[in-house]
Amino acid sequence: MRDARPSWGRTALIGSTGFVGGVLASHVAFDAAYASATIDRISGETFDTVICAGAPATMWRANADPVRDLANLESLVNTLTRARIERLVLISTIAVLADPAAGADETTTEFETTLAYGRHRRWLETALAERFRTLILRLPAVFGPGLRKNFLFDLRHPMPAFLKPDRFEILRARLHGGPAGTLQTVYIADTATGLMTLDRDALSDHPEGAALIEAVVDAGFSATAFTHPDSRFQFYGLGSLADDISAAVALDLDLLHLAVEPWRAGDLCERLTGRPLALSEAPRRTEDMRTLHAEALGGIGSYLRSREQVIEAIQTDWDAGCW
Known part of the structure; x- marks a missing residue:
């Protein structure tokens, strides 16, 4: 069990009704929590630590309507500036990287410039870092209770x-x-x-x-027909997020890639279902984000979790019917 009250001082969670925020809230007792409908109430408040998991996470919608997507992020930034925040922890995404397969670590300067989803979330990183003392966490694909999309979800719900x-x-x-x-x-x-x-x-x-x-x-x-068996994904277990935030705060980091060792899609399918993943005409996708801070956070090499640690956590949630 995790400490329900990490040493983050007075805390707030933005995005409490979303997937990432909901899982985090199940591990941490926040002093205040906000969703998109209530975020204006943060004005005038003072917090030691604010976790922001409130950026809209639907990639296709952002790319289909980039003007509205950017306006939503600008509104979020403007609202946050009306509060006094000692440290802001932004839950960001691997999608800000120009090439998620390139093995980029925290020193990279190559970012997405074409697709609105990644381009705008890189803008959000920069905008918040200019206004607050920030810790930016870049997530790859994720899993946890309440998962509603990605390849792991498709394996269970075809x-x-x-x-x-x-x-x-x-x-x-x-x-x-x-x-x-x-x-x-x-x-x-x-x-x-x-x-x-x-x-x-x-x-x-x-x-x-x-x-x-x-x-x-x-x-x-089947939904899995949209995934090539040779695609390689990084799946981060959200059950570790509170601990990793605490460790990063203790190290006074301003940027951390939550990088775990990738798994081949076909191998994941066989481990979880006992069946091979059918050959697909879908394009191969690869994620291989890395981190400079693996050793300091208990990882190995360039990853916070090994392949076996990743599959062990996935298997636990799979067996528990978490999605």
């Missing part, structure tokens, strides 16, 4: 969260009969994105939901 309309029609034609009808009841046309979006509650409640999932997988439309 129904695709989104389908382009043409792919949806191809799938419907392949299913025929009952499953085709069920498919139409659990996907909703999203006019904002132009995609067919899965209603997971409707799928869970539908009496033919399990049969539909099996039929979709048999038709070759």
Whole structure:
């Protein structure tokens, strides 16, 4: 069990209703917590440590509407400046890096300049560092209780969260009969994105939901089909986040890559499900962010956690049904 009150002084959490913030709040008793609907209440408050996990984390939405995305981040920065904060811990992302596969550590000066999601979150890092004493933590892919997306989620929940309309029609034609009808009841046309979006509650409640999932997988439309077996991901367990923040604060770091040793997607699939991951036409993706501070934080080489430590933590959450 972790200390519910780390020695961070008077604390606040921003993003308390999000995935990362929610897991962190289950390990730490914060003095105050804010969500997007309540963040204005931080004005005039004084804190020793503020953990900011409040930047919108939906990559496709940021890239689809970059103007709104940047406006949201600018509003967040402006709101934070109305509070007195001794140290601000920003939960950032590997997406700020120009090449997440390049083995970049904290000294890198190569950042994303094309895609809005990464470009804007690099802007957020800089904007907050100019205004506060900051500790910036860059996260790779993550897992923990309440996980709702990424390859680990897809292994457990193979129904695709989104389908382009043409792919949806191809799938419907392949299913025929009952499953085709069920498919139409659990996907909703999203006019904002132009995609067919899965209603997971409707799928869970539908009496033919399990049969539909099996039929979709048999038709070759599993969510894991979007991942090449040779892709390599870094999966950071959010159960370690409070401890790693405490260690980084104790070392007075201003930037830390929460880098763990990567796993090949096909190997992860076999370890967790006992089945091979089907060959896919999806592009290979690689994450290999590294850190200069592994030894100081109990890691090995350039990583805070070894491959076996990573899979042990994933297996624990997998067996517990955390997602």
